[in-house]
Amino acid sequence: MHTVAVIGAGKIGELVLSGLLRAGWPADRLLATTRRQARAEELATRYGIRVVDNLTAVSEADVLAIAVKPQDAGSLLDEVGPKVPAEKLVISLCAGLPTSFFARRLPEGTPVVRVMTNTPALVDEAMTAISAGEHATDEHLALAEEMFSPLGRTLRLPESQQDAVTALSGSGPAYFYYLVEAMTDAGILLGLPRQIAHDLIVQTAIGSAIMLRDSGEHPVKLREAVTSPAGTTISAVRELENHGVRAAMLAALEAARDRARELAEQNS
Numbered sequence: 001m002h003t004v005a006v007i008g009a010g011k012i013g014e015l016v017l018s019g020l021l022r023a024g025w026p027a028d029r030l031l032a033t034t035r036r037q038a039r040a041e042e043l044a045t046r047y048g049i050r051v052v053d054n055l056t057a058v059s060e061a062d063v064l065a066i067a068v069k070p071q072d073a074g075s076l077l078d079e080v081g082p083k084v085p086a087e088k089l090v091i092s093l094c095a096g097l098p099t100s101f102f103a104r105r106l107p108e109g110t111p112v113v114r115v116m117t118n119t120p121a122l123v124d125e126a127m128t129a130i131s132a133g134e135h136a137t138d139e140h141l142a143l144a145e146e147m148f149s150p151l152g153r154t155l156r157l158p159e160s161q162q163d164a165v166t167a168l169s170g171s172g173p174a175y176f177y178y179l180v181e182a183m184t185d186a187g188i189l190l191g192l193p194r195q196i197a198h199d200l201i202v203q204t205a206i207g208s209a210i211m212l213r214d215s216g217e218h219p220v221k222l223r224e225a226v227t228s229p230a231g232t233t234i235s236a237v238r239e240l241e242n243h244g245v246r247a248a249m250l251a252a253l254e255a256a257r258d259r260a261r262e263l264a265e266q267n268s
Helices: 011-022 037-047 054-060 070-083 099-103 119-123 138-151 159-170 172-189 194-215 219-226 232-242 245-266
Strands: 004-007 030-033 063-066 089-092 112-116 126-132 152-156
Touching: 004 011, 004 054, 011 030, 011 037, 011 119, 011 138, 030 037, 030 054, 054 070, 063 138, 070 099, 070 245, 089 099, 089 138, 099 112, 112 138, 112 159, 119 126, 126 138, 126 159, 138 152, 159 172, 159 245, 172 194, 194 219, 232 245
Parallel strands: 004 030, 004 063, 063 089, 089 112, 126 152
Antiparallel strands: 112 126
16 A cells, blocks of 8 residues: 655545545545644644645655645755656646646656546545556556545546646636536525425435436436426527527636636746
8 A cells, every 4th residue: 555645635635535535535644744743743633644744745755646726836946856756656636737847847757646536535426537647657547546436437538638627627626616606596586485486496406416427318408308498498498598508608718718828837
């Protein structure tokens, strides 16, 4: 069993730690680093893991999962990069940063795998995309999958598609929460108590998602099954089209993709 160090155990880093523990990863094979002592004590108490400094993590771990904010990655690598053995696997969870960013700051030949997961990892329903850097092999990708598959579903894809993944599934949960918030307000406007509106929408979302996943049907076909001629649903869909909801979603995802690219440029 490999020893994994999560460097920068904030929200995403903690998702990884808690998911590995739920999957049966031994606590004595997990390390974490954090800037604040209070946070270190919180993680150690909650998960029974060792919280160490960055250089200790680099020295003792087999896998370094870097989960700091993109703007902090450069200074972190300035600190630890020269100490990283070239055979040690580095996993980047830094949104927007390409593996080349790490390769330039690590010893020649260091394998880097880029990972984008999302917050449903908290309930083991994450969508995690995994991409190999220049020196990462199938064995390195398999190890990354071993770490992240307990958190939900994983897939491998070319790194050139990672900015799109960041926009679509990395940020995706926020779009659904935004939609549920808007539909809840609509339910209240239509005369329902807030909790009832919330329960109706959440269960509808869960059921619809499972049908999308398990039926194999195209979403258009599933939508048409609910949309009868001159009925209530088509009236609602017409208003969504009139207000440009589809176009707004396309523009929103492009904006998220472009911001991921900006982060890479700003931190290059």
